[in-house]
Amino acid sequence: MLSPFPPDPAEDLNTTTSHGTANTAPLVSVRDLHVRFATRAGSIAAVNGVSFDVLPGRVLSILGESGSGKSVTMRAIAGILPKRTTTIEGSIGFGGTNLVGLPESQMRSIRGAQIAMIFQEPMTALDPVFTVGSQIAESVVRHEGISWTEARRRALDLLELVQIPSAARRMKAYPHEMSGGMRQRAMIALALACKPDLLLADEPTTALDVTVQIQIVLLLRELQRELGMAVMFVTHDVGVAAEIADELAVMYAGRFVEHGPAVDVIEKPLHPYTAGLLASTVHGAERGAVLQPIPGMPPDLTRMPPGCAFAPRCPYAVEACRAAVPQSVAMDTQTVACHRQADGSPLGPLG
Amino acid sequence: MSTAIDQPRQRPLLVANDLRKHFPLKGKLFGKKSVVQAVDDISFEVHKGETLGIVGESGCGKSTTARLLLHLIPPDAGEVVFDGKAVAKPDGITPNALYRQMQMVFQDSYASLNPRLSIAQSIAFGPIVQGVPRKEALDRAVSLLERVGLAPSIYANRYPHELSGGQRQRVNISRALAFEPKLLVLDEAVSALDKSVEAQVLNLLGEIKSAFDLTYVFISHDLSVVRYISDRVMVMYLGKVVEIGPVDAIYRAPRHPYTQALLAAMPSMSPRRRTEKAPLSGDPPNPIDPPSGCRFRTRCPFAAPVCAEKPPRLVTQAGEDPSHRAACHLYDPVAAHPRAQEVRHAQPLSA
Numbered sequence A: 001m002l003s004p005f006p007p008d009p010a011e012d013l014n015t016t017t018s019h020g021t022a023n024t025a026p027l028v029s030v031r032d033l034h035v036r037f038a039t040r041a042g043s044i045a046a047v048n049g050v051s052f053d054v055l056p057g058r059v060l061s062i063l064g065e066s067g068s069g070k071s072v073t074m075r076a077i078a079g080i081l082p083k084r085t086t087t088i089e090g091s092i093g094f095g096g097t098n099l100v101g102l103p104e105s106q107m108r109s110i111r112g113a114q115i116a117m118i119f120q121e122p123m124t125a126l127d128p129v130f131t132v133g134s135q136i137a138e139s140v141v142r143h144e145g146i147s148w149t150e151a152r153r154r155a156l157d158l159l160e161l162v163q164i165p166s167a168a169r170r171m172k173a174y175p176h177e178m179s180g181g182m183r184q185r186a187m188i189a190l191a192l193a194c195k196p197d198l199l200l201a202d203e204p205t206t207a208l209d210v211t212v213q214i215q216i217v218l219l220l221r222e223l224q225r226e227l228g229m230a231v232m233f234v235t236h237d238v239g240v241a242a243e244i245a246d247e248l249a250v251m252y253a254g255r256f257v258e259h260g261p262a263v264d265v266i267e268k269p270l271h272p273y274t275a276g277l278l279a280s281t282v283h284g285a286e287r288g289a290v291l292q293p294i295p296g297m298p299p300d301l302t303r304m305p306p307g308c309a310f311a312p313r314c315p316y317a318v319e320a321c322r323a324a325v326p327q328s329v330a331m332d333t334q335t336v337a338c339h340r341q342a343d344g345s346p347l348g349p350l351g
Numbered sequence B: 001m002s003t004a005i006d007q008p009r010q011r012p013l014l015v016a017n018d019l020r021k022h023f024p025l026k027g028k029l030f031g032k033k034s035v036v037q038a039v040d041d042i043s044f045e046v047h048k049g050e051t052l053g054i055v056g057e058s059g060c061g062k063s064t065t066a067r068l069l070l071h072l073i074p075p076d077a078g079e080v081v082f083d084g085k086a087v088a089k090p091d092g093i094t095p096n097a098l099y100r101q102m103q104m105v106f107q108d109s110y111a112s113l114n115p116r117l118s119i120a121q122s123i124a125f126g127p128i129v130q131g132v133p134r135k136e137a138l139d140r141a142v143s144l145l146e147r148v149g150l151a152p153s154i155y156a157n158r159y160p161h162e163l164s165g166g167q168r169q170r171v172n173i174s175r176a177l178a179f180e181p182k183l184l185v186l187d188e189a190v191s192a193l194d195k196s197v198e199a200q201v202l203n204l205l206g207e208i209k210s211a212f213d214l215t216y217v218f219i220s221h222d223l224s225v226v227r228y229i230s231d232r233v234m235v236m237y238l239g240k241v242v243e244i245g246p247v248d249a250i251y252r253a254p255r256h257p258y259t260q261a262l263l264a265a266m267p268s269m270s271p272r273r274r275t276e277k278a279p280l281s282g283d284p285p286n287p288i289d290p291p292s293g294c295r296f297r298t299r300c301p302f303a304a305p306v307c308a309e310k311p312p313r314l315v316t317q318a319g320e321d322p323s324h325r326a327a328c329h330l331y332d333p334v335a336a337h338p339r340a341q342e343v344r345h346a347q348p349l350s351a
Helices: A009-015 A070-078 A104-110 A132-144 A148-161 A180-191 A210-227 A238-244 A262-267 A272-280 A319-323 B062-069 B095-101 B119-129 B134-147 B165-177 B195-211 B223-229 B247-252 B257-264 B305-309 B340-346
Strands: A028-039 A042-054 A059-063 A086-094 A115-118 A198-202 A230-235 A247-252 A255-261 A329-331 A334-336 B014-024 B035-046 B051-055 B077-082 B102-105 B183-187 B215-220 B232-237 B240-246 B325-327
Touching (some): A042 A070, A042 A086, A042 A255, A070 A115, A070 A230, A132 A148, A210 A238, A247 A262, B035 B077, B051 B062, B051 B223, B062 B215, B232 B257, B240 B247, B240 B257
Parallel strands (some): A059 A230, B051 B215, B051 B232, B102 B183
Antiparallel strands (some): A028 A042, A247 A255, B014 B077
């Protein structure tokens, strides 16, 4: 497939970056990120000290259940959390700029041009009263200042890039005239309009049927490789993460409990929560066998327990787990935030 | 486990005979009125003690089928026979009497409960309406709460908004059990839950099935969950049954090209074995004015002229389990499909 973008010599370097190469500067560098929301019910601690890097051209998938803070982390990077009720602490380095506290005018020129985002529901990104073609062209005109004629040509190339059949005709279509899968493709085309360095994907395949979901996952994988962009992909579905992620981070109660190469996290989980999550996923379970679910429920984010947030549900918890929040420690290729893995009596791979 | 296969001559608990439901759309000013052919002449049986799984993508008619089984909407044609008695027929069973023997659990656990009734009142409401003395109904509600793992002292007097999604679904299950029904229709009952909670509820469904001697119709879009819970599986596409059979036959040796594509579209769960190619392109067609003949032919890699001419019958294959049937001309000698010889002896197809 031909790229609609002019060739970029730096790109080859990015796409060939292998995992953990020390001399590649991270594109995204998040340090000790905290996000709190003020609500009538009290202050909700949605993200509680998250640190990670995303290297150029790599795919980081954040896996977690509802309320784990995975979407909030991503929205903090995109700078789209409601300003009035949100408190953000820590730093989000993006290409050398700290995005936390950046004035909205500067954020606006980064968002769309260098950082783009796609959502579960395409109608949150697409405007129902403009044609798909004009929306994509508008984004290019706004960020690159090229003529409308040229921008329309780029929009057409983009619709072809995301494999929308009869793209020329679809340029003039309104979002409601498209099927769910086509709309998802149009939203991806819009996000890619200015060739972002970082694509933030918030459960973009969750609402889709299984035969359409795999098409969109494969498309994103192909585009990511071809355009050499970094992707952060938030999902609750281990299977989808396994299809797309280079690296996998597992979130629980606003913290990364485990982070490492996707293969290793899935095949030898080190954190009891990761192991429990994989064990309670029905896939491959013996038919009719009793599943091993994680007992209990995630903690109330307005009243976080003092120690490890997973301790109340953890079969391995000891006194130390309830006393202090565990630090992330490196074990082999992974990092894990678990007192039991860190205190010199390793539990070894779980699950 | 599967009484259906061991005792084929036993009277089925539930029979659907040529059920049809078409929803008319607002007519255009000129031209003929369109109808959504939500369910089109489908027939199947549910045997006592088994779990029949129904899978399919959005618009395939699985939820309409559920509503038809419970007579929540009257069929345009065909009939439902429960325990030998036709529903809403002169010498059959009335819908009201049917509801006492057959209950439903929906996907949206919150919308299913009256926000102004406490949990115990919600569970007792139905039996009270049906004439059970108030005291007795409330006592039974308390013991049912205990049974589904919610301590009555804590939960009986709470309101739906005070409970988590998993807890609310437990309440919905105990409410369904309040009638001491013989059959539960579970329409995407675990689909909205997080994985760790889903596993808890699936275990609960397994427990109460044997404790209360129940039969399940389990509707879901999640192929892994259906495989886990079902004895037999029915696959639907655009209002038609495309394949039905024992769970292992459907998952290990699927016959219909759609079933094969659906299973191939499941994410691999391992980054080492990623899906290379999407088995189908495009979205499922609109159930308004579906394709003639076989409804899958517009996306089928095996489509031949005969597929457009007449709708396929559900056929068995010589020498194979007679309870495994697929609606595909490839397997029907009468249809003389040009590629029929490729699928003799039930070899898995590869397009």
